[in-house]
Amino acid sequence: MRRLERCGLTALTTLKELPTKTSWLLRLGGLGCLRTHQCLPGTMSLREHALSLFRSAVGTVRPAPMLKRALKLQGEECPQLLVNSRAFPLKRDLYLVGFGKAVLGMAAAAEEILGDHLVRGIVSVPLGIQESLQRAGMQEMLLKPHSRIQVFEGARNNLPDSEALKGANAIRELAEGLTADDLLLVLISGGGSALLPAPIPPILLEEKEQLTKMLASRGAAIQELNTVRKMLSLLKGGGLARLAYPAQVVSLILSDVIGDPLDIIASGPTAASSHSVQDCLQILTKYNLLHSLPRSVQTVLSSSATKPTASEHYSHVCNVIIGSNTLALAEAKRQAEGLGYATLILSAAVCGDVGCVAELYCQLIRLLCLHTAGPAEGPQGTEVRGNLLQLAAELDIPGLNMAEFLQALQGLEPQKPLCILAGGETTVQLQGTGKGGRNQELALRVGLGLHRARGVEASSLGRCDVIFLSGGTDGQDGPTEAAGAFCSPELVAEALQEGLDAETFLSNNDSYAFFSHFQRGRHLLVTGLTGTNVMDVQVILIRATDR
Ligand SMILES: Nc1ncnc2c1ncn2[C@@H]1O[C@H](COP(=O)(O)OP(=O)(O)OP(=O)(O)O)[C@@H](O)[C@H]1O
């Protein structure tokens, strides 16, 4: 253990030793991971690599590198903003507004780039974030002492509240006062919906909060939730962009939604909405809420335009996704190839029930082991391929063509270690009262599936070293202090020897308790807050064992 600590390996530190919310960058160390690869044998280095790949995925969508890639300022006489190479002249004043969980760090990085050109800014960020970042030593995510950006902290528990309303009102006033010669830079990230509440009168904030809570508790997906929110808000659904007209609006967006839909991320305050009041009514009907709506909500819905505002009304707006799960995976792929892995990205949109997704990963790992253990996959290979095609059809992951993926897999060099990367967000239907998160639950379910598969085909699984890692890129998996967890085909059997039955923990959604107890937290991924959020990332690493 001491040897690992020297190599900067947080994931192997015992749980008791872990300070909460410490800067994950400090704790993961800039150089430790690659060094440990040379000093550790067997699966240890696979695990080290998985950690290093997760780290590089998250690192590339951290606010500062992301902003620096996307935003540049050029020219002294006639300054202009360059956003992904598109030029926006700064004719008069440059303003900044932002809302979302990752926006403070984005604002700090933007202010550094914009310097004195920035006249004034307002950001609405989660309650307590400045103190947390301060405590975690993440100074680079905090605004400088004489910053021109005013900070509003609110939305306790990710729900709109009076503090967030103050921030939203300030942002609204700023936008309303802009002229045709001004430029408004808008920073948007996940959590933005709750941080930018502006209910259309006569709707009260409490009524909107209540409706949001009810929809969420009845299982509404974020697309549904935000379709409703857009209809009830002055700023969502393109409202902010319309208020800022005729100023030029440039939005830099960090996506936390599958498929990066501009009009759903933070409820699309600067994007043309593709939804109508009918869509909203359909959702309220689906969740049996139509007949219990407050009178104010009924009034607003009945007077809403039947069609969304046409997209030509947004010609003054430029929306750019500057960070996403796709970008994070692309960086991890680059790193994995550098480490010598034959690498494929499964999808950046893996979603669906956590149990089905776990089964998909188990079947995939079985196939990868057959491929690695070679020489031929045989009838087992045919069976597993069939299972994968069926599971992919059931899950209906947007943009994933499993047949093409399997084809690409066959083209990979079998002598090389394999790396499969994926991302997205699973759904956990809570049945029990335990503590966990969707990544820890996924890792434990994959561990259990592999344990069962080992019972029937020890041959190929036993001839490979396998590591599976699932982690939330924001560094927090559910209400736990871990970001996720690692598993291997041996995990469940080893835990049984310690008297820990994975199935019992899973039936109570108690994955965090399982991983905390098992080998004193050795398989937990603990990163602390990362200051960004592009959903979750999964890493699978496989190589033929030396034994
Ligand atoms: N005991 C548990 N076991 C498994 N999953 C859980 C448990 N408790 C909560 N969760 C899951 O954790 C999720 C909420 O956690 P978290 O705040 O990380 O996600 P989020 O609300 O999607 O936010 P973000 O998008 O910022 O990650 C929900 O999807 C919920 O189902």
Ligand SMILES: O=C(O)[C@H](O)CO
């Ligand atoms: O703020 C929100 O609406 C969610 O995080 C999705 O972006």
